[in-house]
Amino acid sequence: MAPLHIKLFLVLYSVAIMTFGQTADSVIQAEGKIYNAETNEPVNARISYQSLPYGNRLGTLNGTSFSFPMFDNEKYAITVEARGFAVAKYMLDPAQANGDRKVLQDVPLTSSSGTTSKHTVGQVMRLNNLIFQVSKSKIDPGSYPELDVVVNMMKENTSMIIQLEGHTDYQGNANDNMRLSQLRVAAVKNYIVSKKIAKNRIKTKAFGGTQPLSREDTPEAHRINRRVELRILEN
Structure with a gap:
């Protein structure tokens, strides 16, 4: 029969291995x-x-x-x-x-250098890292760095006018989706305006679930369809 201290060591070692494995498996x-x-x-x-x-x-x-x-x-x-x-x-x-x-x-x-010439009228940029609370228009604070990029772009290009276009997936009630996309682009506009960008330089348009990027019925497809895009109207 193994001494108690050896048993204890083996138990702790096993726990450590299990803990390490669980942590490694959970890391992204x-x-x-x-x-x-x-x-x-x-x-x-x-x-x-x-x-x-x-x-x-x-x-x-x-x-x-x-x-x-x-x-x-x-x-x-x-x-x-x-x-x-x-x-x-x-x-x-x-x-x-x-x-x-x-x-x-x-x-x-x-x-x-020459930042203004990099952005052409009609160009559409997708805000890939813009995150909202589920089924709400409240912006996740983790999205602020990407929105700050938009703010800086508009400060560097003082004649730029943009349109924020809101999209949801096509699940659920169409009217609710349209309303949600309206609220979300309004929330993005409010954030940009709070950074000293004139509100008349920012237009908004809501599409609800009428313009999906994918028709696949998968969680990934639905996530891709939920988006806000930025269209340059004038520069």
Whole structure:
């Protein structure tokens, strides 16, 4: 019969292995590539990341790509900086992880010179990291970094007028979906206006579930259909 201290060691060792395994299984990995938006060439950049909302976990990476673990089901804000390019900010949500438990977010960088010419009339940009509370118009604070990119773009392009276009999935009541998309684009407009952007430079339009990107009846398709897009009307 094994001594008590050996039994205790084996029990603690087993618990440690189990705990480590559970933690490893639950970790989601954030990954992405950094590239020039015009040439598609890789760009060497400095990538800073921090967990939201308090920044309890943070780090810095350098290179043309990034990879880091997302612990405790927390959202993360990333900031990408490279010489000669405008700063890019994104919010990564573990809920967007694929089947391999990875959140993929490539980062196209635009030149920091001649910013105005980079944005053409009619261009549509999808706010990929804009998150709302379920079935509500309240914006998740983790979305602020991406909205701040829009604010900075409008400050740099003082003649720019945009239209925010709200979409939901096509499930449920059509009138409720239309109303929800109206409230959501209004909430985005209010945030941008709160950052000293004139409200007459921001138009809104709601589509409800009438313009889905996908007709597949899957959670991923429904998530893709729920979106806010930014259309440049004047610049």
